[in-house]
Structures are given as C-alpha cells and as structure tokens.
Amino acid sequence: MSNIKYCSFPVTPKAALAELLSRKNEALAVAGGTLAAKTLPETTVNFVELKNLPLNYIKMRGPDLVIGAMATFDDIDNSKLVGSWAGGVISTAAARCSSQLIRNMATIGGNIARPHSFNIFPAVLLGLDAKVKILCKTGVKTCAFSDIYLADFKFRPGRDCLILEVVIPGKTRNWTCRFEKFAKTEASWEAYLTLFMAAEINSGSMNEIRVAVGALSPKPFRARGAEKVLAGAELSAGVIDAAVVELERDMDVVRASEFKKEVSASLFRRFLEVL
Amino acid sequence: MGGGPPPSVSLSLFVKEIVVEKNDFKVVNKRVLKMDSLGLACGEPVFTDDVDINGMLYGRILWSPYAHARITKIDTKEAEKVPGVKAVLTYKNVPRVPHTTAGQGYPEPSPYDTYILDNKVRFVGDRVAAVAAETPEAAEAALKLIKTEYEILPAVFDTFEAMKDGAPVIHDEKDAKNIPDARHNIAAKFEFEVKNGEWFKDADFVIEHSYKMPYLQHCAIEPHIVITCFDPFGRLVIRTSTQVPFHVRRIVAQALKLPVKKIRVIKPRIGGGFGSKQEVLLEDIAAALSLKTGKPVKIEYTRKETFISSRTRHPSTVRLKTGFKKDGTITDAEMDIVLNTGAYGSHALTVMMCSGSHTIPFYKVKNNIKFLGRSVYTNLPVAGAYRGYGATQGFFAWESQMDIMAAKIGMDPVEFRKMNYIRLGEGSPVFKAMGEGREGVEQVITSIGLYEGIEKGLKAINWRAKKEKNKGGKGVLRRGLGMACMMQGSGIPEVDMASATIKMNEDGSFNLMVGATDLGTGSDTILAQIAAEVLGVKAEDFIVYSSDTDLTPFDVGAYASSTTFISGNAVKKTAEKVREMIIAVAAKILDRKKEDLRLEGGKVVANDGAACGLSEVANTSLYYYDQHQIIASASHYAHTSPPPFAANFAEVEVDTGTGKIKILDYVSCVDCGTAINPELAEGQNDGAVLNGIGHTLSEELEFSSNGTPLNASFRRYKIFNTLDMPPIKTFLIPTFEPNGPFGAKSVSEIGINGPLPAVANALYDAVGVRLFDSPFTPEKVLAAIKKAGKK
C-alpha cells in the first residue's frame, strides 16, 4: 500500500467508474475489503472506497429479488425479504460466512468480484441462476453470474467495471434449497467444501435441480452429472443412489479427495431424502 | 450413590473421602471481584504495548528459511545503511553464552543449548539476525538487505529417525551443556523401574497401544512482546509479557554477561500465557539491541511469529503396555514416551518427567512399573511449557487405555477406575523417583475428592440414563459417552519458592508486594484474599503490586500450578507475621495481653470485647510512640505437591456420514481443595477445558516436507469460538488440603487434560471406533469408521 496517493469516496457508480477508468493512476475499487485490504497490489495508486455508493438496497423488482452490491453479509442475513426467499437459503449462506465482525464489513459485491475459494456466495448464485448487473465504460450490462468467471469475460470487476447488483430470478422463489458449509470450525474462512443444492418438484418429478460445489477451487462448479440424473426424474431410492454416484463422479473430475467426496455424497443424499 | 459397587469388589475399597460441607471463612472461598477486571473492561492501557516511550526503536528479527543450515556468510553493511536503522546484530557481535530459554529455577533442568544469535540455524523460524530502527518499515527494509549465505544441511523431522545412528546432529556445537546424547539428538532422557517379580506374570491380559499428539500452540490472544529501555541510572529496564520475571532477569544477565543488579524486569498486565511465556524469548535480543543503540527497543511478535518462533506443546508418542487381571487389578505398567522437543531443549526433561510423574501414580499398579522417557531434537519449532505439561500427553494414553482394559474384562469403566485410583493416605514409588527435572519427594495423598467428583459428574451428564438410551444406536447420527479421570500437581516440591512483603498504611489498608505473576489468572486477587483472611479485613483493603524484580520479593513465577499453593502460603505466613506486629501494638493501646487479642472485621478485638480499629494501630505505629513501620516478609517452599483431582465427562454425537464429532455436553468436576475464589477457579477450568476440546477436535500445526509451517495463523489454525464451544459445566468439589493455604491446592492446569481421552472414549462408545492420534478431524473419524466397517 505504500504507493497509494489517492483515496476516492465516490457517491455515484458513474463517479466510481470514472476513477477506475482514468488512465492517470492505477486504481482499485474496494467494497468491504476484508480479504482485499491485506492483499492489495503494491502498484495501486488510487484506492476507490465504495462504501458511500447507494448500492446497499435489498428489494423486489418485478418478480425478482435484487441485492445491491454493497449490501453486507449482515444486511443480507437480517433481511426479512431475503429470509423469505427460497427457504431463506441466501440468508443462511450469509450467516455462515466467517464471523459477525466480517459479516458487518464484507459485501456481496466484494464476495463475487474475484474468484476465491473462501467466497460464500458464488456457489449460491451459480445455483440460483443469478444475474449480475455491472457498470462498464459502455454502460450498464446484465449478464449471467456464471459468465463473469469465464476466461473470456471482457471485464475485471473492481478494475475496469463495477458490480452494481445481483438479481435472483423470480422462478427460484419457492425452490427447496439447502446450503452446507463443511469446515473445521464455525468461523473458518476456508471450508472443506460448500454445497448449494436446490430443487423444484412438480407433481412428483424433479422440475428443476441445481447442485453447485464451492471451496474446492477459486471458482464454484455445477455437478452436471448429478443434475442430469435428477432432471425430470421421480425421486426414488434408486434415483437418489444414482444421483449420489454421479455427484461422486463429478467430484472425481475435479480430483476432490476421498474424504470430500464422501462428505458431499452424504450431504447430498440427506438433501434428496427429505425432498 | 447410584448403582452400588459390583458384588465382586469389597466395600472397603471405597474409602470415604473428606469433602467439605461448610466452612467459616470470611474472605477465602467467597465471591470477591477480581481487582483488575473493571480497568480491563474499560480498556485501561495496562498491557506491555500500551505505553508510548520517547525515542523508541522497533526491533525486528530475521528468521531462517531453512530447517537446518550453517550460516557461511552474513553481511550487514547494506542493511546498516538504511536510513533510520540504528543497529544490526548477528552472531558476530553478540556474546556467545550457551543458556536455556526455559524459565525454570536455577540451575535449570534444561540443556544449555541456545545462543542469542548463532552461526547455525536449526529450524524454519530460528533466529538469524536482528535489527533496530526508527520505524518498522526501516527495520523491514534492513532485514531484506542482510546478505546471507547458507550451507544447507540435511534435516530431520521425525523423532524416531532423529535418534538413529547417522541422523543429522542438530546440536553439534562444542559448548552446549547438559545434552545427554547429542549424537542421537537426545535432549533429555529418564528411566525408572519398580520391579516386584517377573513382568506380566500375574496378568490375565496384556495390551499395548501408542498414542500420538501433534504440535499445538497456546494461542494466547496477546502475542509475545517486550520493550527494553534504560532508567536514569543506566540500568536496563525490561518491560515484558512474561510469566517468569525473576528467571528473565537472571537469564538475560547470563546471556548478555551483565550483573543481575543492572537489570530490572517489570511485568505489566499480560494477555494470556498458558506456558508460552514461561520462557525468555525476546528479552535477550531486545536487550542486546538496546545495549547496542543506547535506546528503548520494542519487539513484538506477529501472530505468525508467535506460532512458529515462540513455543509449542511437545508433540509426543506414548507407548503404553499394561497388564491386568480379570478382577480389575492392574498388575504391570510400562510407559514409554518420546517427545519432540524441536530444535532446542527448553523444558525437554521436565515435560517428559511430568508425563510420568503426574500420571503413573494415579492408579495402583500391583507389581511392576517402568517409565522410559526421551525428548528428542528435530529441526522443527521449539516445544516448551504448555498447560498440562506432559500430563496432557500422558493422560491421553492412560485414560484411553483404562477404557480399553475395562472393556476387555467386561467391567464398567467407571467402576474400573473407582477400584484402582489412589486413595487418601496412599503414596506411590513414582512420587519419590520422579519429580520435575530431578528426583521428586516421597508423599502421600493428603486430600482427594475424586469419588464425589465422579458421582457428581455422572449425575450432571445423566450418564446412566443416556447410556441406556444409546444402546443399539442405529442411524446416521450416533451418540456416546466417555469419561476420564486425572490429577496434576501443585508446584514443584523443594524447588519452587515464593515470597511476599506486606506493609501497613494509616487507614488500615495494606500494600501486598509479591513476585507472583498474574497472567490473567487473578493471582493478585486471591493472594489478597488469603492475606485478608489472616488479618480479618477485606480483600479490597489490599493494594497489590506484583512481578517487579526491583520492588517485589522473589517468586519463581506462574507455572507448575504453583501460585495458589506456594505463593499463597508465602502470603499467609507474611500476613501472620504482620498480625503479630499489629497485635503487639494493639496490646499496648488496649492494655491487654497479646494472647487475648484477635483480628476481626477490621479491628483488633479482645476476649472481653475491648477493641481498636486497625487505623488506630497504624497511626500509633507510624506516628505516636515506638514508631516503626508494620511490615513483614516471608518465604515459602513446599515439601509436597498435593495433586488436584478431576473427573471429566463428555457426551458426543458422531455424524457417520461426514465424520464430524459434536460435543453435546461436557462436565468437569475438579477437586482443588479450598477454592480461594470459586468464580476464578471455575473460569480457569472452563478455559482449560475448551482449550483441551480445541486440541481434541481441531488444533494441529502442519508442516511441509522441508519443515516449513503451513498453517501458522489464526486463519488456518483454528481455536474455538462461541459457536464451536459445547455446553461446559465446571463443578468444584471442596476438600481441604492440610498443606495448602486455607486448604487450597491448584486448579489452573488440570482441566486441559480431560477432553482428549474423554472424547476418545465417547467416540468409541458411539461408533465402536478408537482414535489414537489427535485431533479427531472428520477425515480421520470417517476413515476409521469406514475401515472398521461400522457404517
């Protein structure tokens, strides 16, 4: 941090972006900063502090749930609106993030801006088909959350674009979801694994199924094999067994350890058995 | 008491232990608020770092990146040129005096194998050089510019490998002292045998198991820190977060070749120690930097440095072989412990001996006893004193094995223990043969409340009903119960000494000066309570000042659970002397015989009711006639070390799908004699228990294959928080220890020894799987369940 010469406190996203894009100084936008603060690149000259941006709202927009990028984990944990969505899984996930002090400071925007295995929300957003609204030099763009971690995504949040909000599609409102964080202790930043599971059952068969795995790597992934077995299927003991076997195969693909494979299988099975 | 003894055991084995129903103490064993609590709760600046000293320099240490290497070249010229840098020290410009960093009585029972700075490094995190500069940034910059070249040597990280012929010799220097076998990296060894006939001849069964514990760190929330400076007389003043101010003074004097009279050590409030601060870790190098620069120097460890370069628990392997009979008699016991003492041997002998001296006497062994202990050097962080001090490692083995033995003969594990533990009035050959660092003392048990502790714990955790309910447990979540019993010591007999001074003020208040070290334990308060009980006043009538080598009399410091028992007795004796002086003055004031006077309620009272206030006594002695200061000092050392006893009970729920152990309930019943301050004693035990639970379920320092620590941070080495903590209940069992001040023994260490064996036993009860090495991570549990086919 010894090269920091400026600290900006913009009050509009446009002003924040202008700071980032001004080619005069190497700038970095920080939202919360609980992980970023001690790992700032030494080349940073302009520290763009985002806490004065009016982006900490949590509201409905039409059928969708919208969470501003500057909403903290504590805001999300305590929001009645978020608590009423998909069985409150987003609040539950927020509550599982390290400690209350971190939850008071860390933001959802900061939690998804850079891939990191500590991050809680990416697996959840991946599983909920979330969209992300960003502000870049050509204006406001909405893209699927899964897109922003793709290698060919054109922008780098915090560097040349700003995450404005996260949009949870209305279709997920009544999904049955569960978020599991399996870690050494309750306040661990890192976890053995995180698992986001969601299902919508219509007339006895699986209309929607999502299984997203986090903490194994900086970016979460969907267990497509397990999802495929369950899509449209009627839940029976045989189907559950098959789905669990597929999840284990999905875990093999990423070379998860025997232990993590077994734990994910146990947790997944438990989720399916109570559906 | 539920159940009654099994018919095959005679009732005479259940000797009635003496549990105190009531007492008529006025201050001792009563609720007294800890004196410094309010200031601490208000953020008063009382810790080492909470002062601003003019002209203070920042000291930083250059650490070794290699596990084992010789420094072939070290060039500090560029480092010295950094603006703001005032001194750079290497082995070339500090005295080379072999010493130990262990804060123990002189002559210390630890090898003299440490140097302020050396031309050899022996673990990743060993000292290479030190810098003092006007800003931390300048110091950091200077560290980076110190040019070093190393000859990398083969390193050894496993104790058994280290003992083999041809292993790298970690201490090959000629001037180290007291290393029993440097060629085989043996820093300490001890052997003891009691033989009464052929080994295992009488045993119906013989079992043998090995139990392992890893590197563990104390994690006191305040990292190590010291500020050294000079007083107006050019004396070195060391302001340090230490448990052992007097040992610090002596060892710094030794290492820097200074006379003791040139050094003053002051201990402010400390943010926890648990043994990690029973060590001279920073004071010598900070003092060396102050001597070089003539300026105050502060060195504070980062959390990472505290993990790596302070002290840890001794990792251990205990091989326990026991012979026993169908009727529950333990006939033979062979205990073989190998401790990893890391790169230097501080506490190597004493921790090793305590692993046997605090455990083997606990149960009666009919025929043969053998203890073989070795502490072995490896190129890993240095182990030292840590709450429990060998007994933790020892009881993991013993208390697990007790359950295994009971199961083998089909005996209830509670009854098996009740039948065999040491009784009031009984002794053990181990007490005399094994002390802490040298021969111990003959002693018998003079107070014990273990039966009551066991019964109380069984009831509190609802042992029998739950055991019934858990029978034939099926399903993914399985519950189980386990117990462990243990003892510790109360100070080191005939070694530890404490002293106190009390002087009286006009208003009947007193100054109490003690060397005893309060590390948050509340010793200042309980010592005041003891003095107050003698003098018939309130604890609040004492102004306590402690741990300043200029102003307080000698005390070995806070370790070996010695403060209440030894410093407490010193305070009691001192107060008794002061009482005599008060009575002598009051006798003149009241014109009564001394024998007819007593101290009560802040007054001196005669048998016939005549009385005078203490303030009148004080003013008379200070001002009116026969003027003198009412003041006295006394010292105390003990001839015995009466053990506290404890029974711990754990209820666990094991998730057989993930391997996670959840502790549903934990009960710890402690006999500490008279609890001078019951709330403080409970608090001590609560903390010790949770620390032990952390050891059991989470804590472990991990290393790479070249000896680099991998998780040296609170981020990755997880101690428990409020959500991790299970329900913990501490019960104090009041007995009366005749050798202790008002019947007190110790309480500070024993609690940490229970969780590991109690949970190991509960795990077995729940899923039929036993783990022999801690921590019991979900990964280990799951693998063990799978292996045993118990899913």
Place this chain on the structure above:
Amino acid sequence: MKKESIRLEAVNGVFRISLTVNGVKKNFAVKNNEFLLNALRRYGYKGAKKGCDTGDCGSCTVIFNGKPALACLIPAFTAHGAEITTIEGVGTVRNPHPLQEAFVEAGAVQCGFCIPGMILSSKHLLDVNPSPSEDDIKKYLDGNLCRCTGYVKQIQAVKMAAKKIKKA
C-alpha cells in the same frame, strides 16, 4: 448518505483525515499503508488490541459507522468521515457501562485482552436486540476469540447486562 464525492490526496505518503471518535471530532495524520488499529493506538486509544492483525481474533473491534468492525482490516485513510466508538467511549472505571459491570460481576474477565472487543460486540448486540437468546449472543460474539475463559462466563455476563439495562 453523503452528498458529494470526496478525494483525498496523500503528501509524502501521509493522508490527513478527519473522523469522529467517541463523539469527538478528531484529525489524524495516517500513513498510506497504515490500518485503523494502528492509527487509533498511536492516537492514544489503547483499548483496541493487536491480537493477530489478520481479522481473525476480534481483539481490534471498534464500532465503525454503527456496526462492530475489525480495525486491523480497515485502511486508516478510508476512515475519513467515519464515526467510531472505541472501548474508551463505552464507559470508564469511574463511570462504567452496565456491560462492563456485568463482565466484572460475572467473573468474565481473566487476562482482559479480548474484553474490549467482546464488550463492543456485545454492546451493539444489546443495542439492536435488548433480549437476545443464548444463540443470538453466541452468534454475535463469534468473531471475538478468547483463550482464557472458554466463553462460559462471558455469555452469562451478556445475559446479566441485558437484565441490568432493562431494569434501568
């Protein structure tokens, strides 16, 4: 809500910021690589402690713009315009807050190093939830580590304080 965008410029690596500490307006000169914990301690607020400097132990807790936060993770210059409460602003030995009294009476203070952080976290909890359950208390204090007490008496202290505050 702030009305205008602000931009601070450091001179020779030093930012001049103004902030409110315990209700008093203060001007701090802070280095660009300094965190709020260090700055507060330099300016005499010694109650906030450096236990780990990585945001894992909570001994540096301060109330920052209304919520307990980790001062060791907040770059000092970002505290410009902030409102901060430290333990010194909660109560003093002569005039303690009920929480401080409760911690003393419950025997919840051993070495005391974690206590300022515990009390600030607890204070905020009781401010927003005057009747917290035991689970609420445990969750709210989960960022404040203690190695001395096992948390048993600290949780009792918060419950005791809740009762005291309600009575008053």
